[in-house]
Amino acid sequence: MRFLDLVSLIFYNLSRRKGRVLLTAVGVVIGTSAVVVLVSLAVGLRENATKQLWGINDLTSIEVYPGYNVKSSGGGMMMGGGGEIEDIKYLTPNAIKEFEAIPGVKQVIVEDYFQGNLNVIHGKLHGYSSLMGISLDDLADMGLEANAGTTELVKGTAIVGSWINRNFYDPKARPDDPPLEPPDLMGQTLKFVVSKWSQDGIEIKKTYSIKIVGVLKESRGQADGSIFMRLEDVTAWNEWVRGTRINRNKEGYSNVIVKVESPEQVIDITDQINTLGYMAYTPQATVQGINSFFTILQVIFGGVGAIALLVAAIGIANTMAMAILERTREIGLMKAIGATNKDVMSIFLGEAAGIGFIGGLGGVIFGWGASAILNIVAVSYYASQASEGGGSPLSSVASTPFWLPAFALIFATVIGLISGLYPALRAATLVPVTALKYE
Amino acid sequence: MKNQPFVRVSELHKDFKMGETLVKALNGVSIGIERGSFTVIMGPSGSGKSTLLYLIGGLDWPTAGTIHVDEQEIETLDENTLAVFRRNKVGFIFQSFNLIASMAAEENVSFPLRFSGINPAERKVRSQKLLDLVGLSDRMTHRPTELSGGQQQRVAVARALINDPPLILADEPTGNLDSFSGLAIMQLLSDLHKAGKTIIVVTHDPRMRQFATNMVFLLDGSIVSEADYKDATELLTQPFEKG
Numbered sequence: 001m002r003f004l005d006l007v008s009l010i011f012y013n014l015s016r017r018k019g020r021v022l023l024t025a026v027g028v029v030i031g032t033s034a035v036v037v038l039v040s041l042a043v044g045l046r047e048n049a050t051k052q053l054w055g056i057n058d059l060t061s062i063e064v065y066p067g068y069n070v071k072s073s074g075g076g077m078m079m080g081g082g083g084e085i086e087d088i089k090y091l092t093p094n095a096i097k098e099f100e101a102i103p104g105v106k107q108v109i110v111e112d113y114f115q116g117n118l119n120v121i122h123g124k125l126h127g128y129s130s131l132m133g134i135s136l137d138d139l140a141d142m143g144l145e146a147n148a149g150t151t152e153l154v155k156g157t158a159i160v161g162s163w164i165n166r167n168f169y170d171p172k173a174r175p176d177d178p179p180l181e182p183p184d185l186m187g188q189t190l191k192f193v194v195s196k197w198s199q200d201g202i203e204i205k206k207t208y209s210i211k212i213v214g215v216l217k218e219s220r221g222q223a224d225g226s227i228f229m230r231l232e233d234v235t236a237w238n239e240w241v242r243g244t245r246i247n248r249n250k251e252g253y254s255n256v257i258v259k260v261e262s263p264e265q266v267i268d269i270t271d272q273i274n275t276l277g278y279m280a281y282t283p284q285a286t287v288q289g290i291n292s293f294f295t296i297l298q299v300i301f302g303g304v305g306a307i308a309l310l311v312a313a314i315g316i317a318n319t320m321a322m323a324i325l326e327r328t329r330e331i332g333l334m335k336a337i338g339a340t341n342k343d344v345m346s347i348f349l350g351e352a353a354g355i356g357f358i359g360g361l362g363g364v365i366f367g368w369g370a371s372a373i374l375n376i377v378a379v380s381y382y383a384s385q386a387s388e389g390g391g392s393p394l395s396s397v398a399s400t401p402f403w404l405p406a407f408a409l410i411f412a413t414v415i416g417l418i419s420g421l422y423p424a425l426r427a428a429t430l431v432p433v434t435a436l437k438y439e
Numbered sequence: 440m441k442n443q444p445f446v447r448v449s450e451l452h453k454d455f456k457m458g459e460t461l462v463k464a465l466n467g468v469s470i471g472i473e474r475g476s477f478t479v480i481m482g483p484s485g486s487g488k489s490t491l492l493y494l495i496g497g498l499d500w501p502t503a504g505t506i507h508v509d510e511q512e513i514e515t516l517d518e519n520t521l522a523v524f525r526r527n528k529v530g531f532i533f534q535s536f537n538l539i540a541s542m543a544a545e546e547n548v549s550f551p552l553r554f555s556g557i558n559p560a561e562r563k564v565r566s567q568k569l570l571d572l573v574g575l576s577d578r579m580t581h582r583p584t585e586l587s588g589g590q591q592q593r594v595a596v597a598r599a600l601i602n603d604p605p606l607i608l609a610d611e612p613t614g615n616l617d618s619f620s621g622l623a624i625m626q627l628l629s630d631l632h633k634a635g636k637t638i639i640v641v642t643h644d645p646r647m648r649q650f651a652t653n654m655v656f657l658l659d660g661s662i663v664s665e666a667d668y669k670d671a672t673e674l675l676t677q678p679f680e681k682g
Contacts (some may be wrong), residue, residue: 005553016541333537336498337551338526338602340519433499436533 001343010350014358017323024319027312028241028359029366032036035305036367036404037374044375044399046294059284060106061142062258064099066090067277089277090242090252099258100271104265106323109257110135114194114234120168120227121191122183127168129160129227131192133234139216142257144223148186148213153230158192159214160185185212196241206240237312253304300431312359313419320352320423322411331427332435340429348424349417356416360409368405371398443510443638444471446495446606450506453490464490465501466660472653474605477632478639479647482657483672488621488641489610491657495639496529496608497521507575508606515585524553530599534611534622538583538598544570545579548597555602569597589620596627613647623675625650 014021067089077365089095096108114131117289136142139151139159147162165182173180195205210229218224239245258280260266266284273280323329329433334344378397453465464487470479493499494506497513506513511552512523517549524530549566557565570579572592575586583591592612599607609628613621621644628648632638640647648654656668663671 001554002558005556005559009553024509071506328538330539332498333539334554335522336496336525336531336537337598338522338554340522340554342519343522431499433493436493436498436537 001339001346006343006346006350009347010354013347013351014354020319020322021358024312024315024355025359025362027315028356028412028416029308029362031309031312031415032360032363032408033367033370034308034363035302035411036364036400036408037304037370037398038195038301039298039404040367040371040398040400041374042294042298043401043404044397045297046190046291047399049290049294059282059287060260060266060281061261062260062266062273062282063255064091064258064273065255065281066252067279069277071256071327090250091256091278091437092249092252094249095252095276095278096256098276099256099273102269104261105258106261106270107141107259109259110231110253111255111257112231112234112238112253114241115131115238117195119193119195121193122168122188123187124170124172125168125180125183126171127164129164129167129191129225131234132226132228133238133407134228135231139214139223139228141259142223144219146214146219147217149212151214151216153228154213155230155233157208157213158190158210159216159228160212161216161226161228162218163224164227165215167225186215188212194237194241213410309415316352316355316416317418317423319355320348320420321426323351324423324427328430328435328438331430332432332438335430335432336345336436344430345424345428348427349420352420352424353413353417356419357409357413359416360412363412364405364408367408368400371400374398389425443507445474445476445509446470446472446639447494447505447507448491449505449507451491451494451506452502453487453494453499454502463660465494468504468660468662470655470662472637472639474637475512475632475635476637476652477629477650478637478653478655479651480639480641480655480657481643481668485658485659488657492608492610492641496531496606497525508573509600522554526551526602528604528606530594530602530604530607532595532599532607532609532612534614536583536595536615538591538594540583543580543582544575544586544594544597547583547594548601549673551598551601562610565601566597569600570594572600573597576616587620588616589623592616592620592624593627596624596631600631604636606637606639609638609642611642612640613642613644622646 069087069089091110096110099105099108112133114133118129118131119126120129134142134153137153139146139153144151146159149159151159153159165185168180168183169182170177188211189209192208192210193205194208195203199205216223235246258269260269263284266282267288270280270282270285331344334347375396375398382397441664448468448470448530451465451468452463455462455464457533468491475501480488480491490499494501494514495508497506497508497516497552501514504514508524508538509528511524511528513521516524539550542550545563545566548569549562550586552562552565565578567576570576573596575590575593576599578590578594583594586594596612612628616624625644625647628638628640632652640651654665656663656665657670658671
């Protein structure tokens, strides 16, 4: 039997029982659309979750902190948690050399936070921020971009994160004053008032005039809320706060960033650094964790849809079994006029797969439409919520990946095919004379 | 081997299990049917005549015995080869026509050609030609429900001829027809016989005898003489007398 004849006969047979085929296909439509909507929802949630993550824009970075080996109550050694600290692995220049020697490491950037109090003054406005000293000439090496000015750090200047201007307030403002417009800090010379407390409880202040030479683009990371200066500037201020010189060979740096050549190497190098006794963290691990969670969610959601498809599959099997009972004489006739078992099997399998395909096609269209409606409703709802209560609006809640409609269609067709296996096998193995005499 | 009958049946047995009871439908039947003959098989209900016909047509398997059709021993064939045998060698005509209700006459006639891999254009040409032959050229697009019984059976005859088989097997072809339509079908079968086809007809209809070149009488699964057949059928038709 020619393939085209087989296909035309299958669709001819399906068209003979339109009502029943459509009713059976409705089950598949519901199942397939459930798969499409739920998986789209899971994918959309995953995309939104990863977008909302802090600092995921740079997946080649590993943050490294000193390692604390803590003695556990059982006497063994363990990392982190409570207990008595037995050994500290400081981020000394030697440790940095160790990191640089790891294959795949591109650069090690030293960070040091200002440990005193900082008050930033711009005219009558006061601001607050964390101040970070960094061993880089150019913040572009950290993957940061300038929204205004430069990313190049020069001694005695500072570059501010994109949200810093929101941290300014007027200390003399009255409650009924209009909300403050965030100031434009680019090119401004700000007063950095650093302070410490003496042993007899007196606050000692020092004021520096620092020019803002750059405002960074929003990175949705820690940089958005930080002010960057050169490492030696911040180290000098920290030494003033402490009243002693800092011996890096002994107590090291507060943390370093290890830049890796490619994102694929990040997890492996993080593990290597942890094995050396330091505490290494990469946002990629969080992304992977979130991805794993949403993959599980996707499977669960897909599974719920698949249950609906399974119910539909039973419907297909029932329809095909009924069709075979009704068409037993026709099967006998087909065999009498020369149809082989394979021909009969192909016809009935094709009909079952055809019901799956029709239902799958309807389900994909319906599911895609439902996802689109869900997006319109949810996005407008979140947009109104965001305008009232702040926060970033969602672009979509359900995202249909390009492979999903094709997968759902193939899946529904295969489900139909599987459902038709037993009835088709029964039809194919009927003894022709028995089939012809069937009443 | 030369001069062998076209259809050769030897020591054919066919048993059916009806619950716990074993029914012997055929009990050692042996016949030879020559190529180009018109054989009429007669017998009362349950005599095994339809069973014999279906076994010759390869629609069922015997319990014992051999069946040769055109030098091919068919009871040993696997299901696929048997399907090809039925497609190429045999045309079936049934009492209840067995037409597909949703298909037009032309589609019913050409239906077997789908399994032969013949393209739609060729199928159409062949089916139109055969419908013309059976006198239904003006009913090609009609569905079975729009045709009379006689017309439906003529469509079935055309369908049986579509693969140009040498053997035509007809099971009670006039059983569901009025006497006039029945006679028309008999005439059609006679024409096919004259055109060289080997015809085997199972029937109760005594009018079919006038077209037959040989007669086979079956009683209780065995071949009997005409005299024995007559005695038995007369006995069967006598009114039942009490005591």
